[in-house]
Each structure stands twice: as structure tokens, then as C-alpha cells.
Amino acid sequence: MTIQQISVFLENRAGQLAEITTILADSQINMRALHIAETSDYGVLRMIVDKPQKAASLLLEHGFILSMTAVLAVTVPDEPGALGKILTLLARENMDVEYVYSVFGQVQGRACMIFRVADFKRLAALLEENGMPPARREELGVQEERKGED
Structure with a gap:
């Protein structure tokens, strides 16, 4: 996640x-x-x-x-207002966003944003409930590494 x-x-x-x-x-x-x-x-x-x-x-x-910090990658439609919908949803749920920034390019034709929030599980569940699942590492081309691995 x-x-x-x-x-x-x-x-x-x-x-x-x-x-x-x-x-x-x-x-x-x-x-x-x-x-x-x-x-x-x-x-x-x-x-x-x-x-x-x-x-x-x-x-x-x-x-x-x-x-090193845990963050959540979220794919959004690459269209005007898509990010605003997510932020409005978070505001309605009283979830603070520490910061957000975008990923280079697109993930499966969608824009991708990196979110830092206090409660990742809650954010992921909220997004899933609203048809906006978090991006997977594989979609971003990011490896899950363990210490000592190359």
C-alpha cells in the first residue's frame, strides 16, 4: 500500500x-x-x-x-477537477494532508499523486470506498527492497 x-x-x-x-x-x-x-x-x-x-x-x-518516510501514491483521472475531488473528500472526512506532489508521467493513463498523511490505512480505505484505489509499487516501477539488497 x-x-x-x-x-x-x-x-x-x-x-x-x-x-x-x-x-x-x-x-x-x-x-x-x-x-x-x-x-x-x-x-x-x-x-x-x-x-x-x-x-x-x-x-x-x-x-x-x-x-525514509512512508507515503501513499494515488492515481487520479488526468482531467480538470480530479485532484479537487480527492481533496474535498479528505476535507469532508477531516483528514489533514501534510503534503502532496505529483509523479513523473502517468500511470496507466492516469495522473499519480504522492500523499503524506497521518493515517494511511484510513486514506487507502476511504479512496477504495470511493472508487480511487491507491497505486501499487509495480505500477510506479518501484521495487520493494529489504536492507542489504541491490
Whole structure:
């Protein structure tokens, strides 16, 4: 149901994002989604990759500070108002959204959004009840890895 997101702490200096993407590319790790939140002093890069454990290990080896967080991927029709319907449903249920961002491209012809909420099981059940099932890892091309696997 959930997928692993990597959040990397970034100093505001030129080249950090290029360094991260090069490390991942050199190890044949493909990015599926990314979001950067920033302040004047630092930023946080949130990303979904196809090999999350391998990516996290590599970035840690290169001295980056990161965390892994569970998020939920939700496919929505690629049409005006589709995301609004989901957000209205969550508001009606009094569910707070910590953040949301989109996945590169489409999943089976549908847009795909990454949601961070406090209660993933409740969100998944609510979406299922309303005909909007969460995306599966396989649909995003994301592996379920265990520590130590490549």
C-alpha cells in the first residue's frame, strides 16, 4: 500500500542536486517523482525512486543526511477537477494532508499523486470506498527492497 520516500536535507549551495542525481544515475537508479521544499538556508528534497534502499545507502555513503518516510501514491483521472475531488473528500472526512506532489508521467493513463498523511490505512480505505484505489509499487516501477539488497 505505502511506498518509501527518501527525504534528503540540502544546503543551499550550487551543485547539490546535480551531485545527488549523478550518484543515482551512476548506479542505475531511476527517479519516479521529486519535490523540493526550501527556505533561505536549506532545502528538503523528497523523492520516489525505483530502488529506495539502494538509493538511501548510496546517499548516506556520500555524506547526505536523509530519512525514509512512508507515503501513499494515488492515481487520479488526468482531467480538470480530479485532484479537487480527492481533496474535498479528505476535507469532508477531516483528514489533514501534510503534503502532496505529483509523479513523473502517468500511470496507466492516469495522473499519480504522492500523499503524506497521518493515517494511511484510513486514506487507502476511504479512496477504495470511493472508487480511487491507491497505486501499487509495480505500477510506479518501484521495487520493494529489504536492507542489504541491490
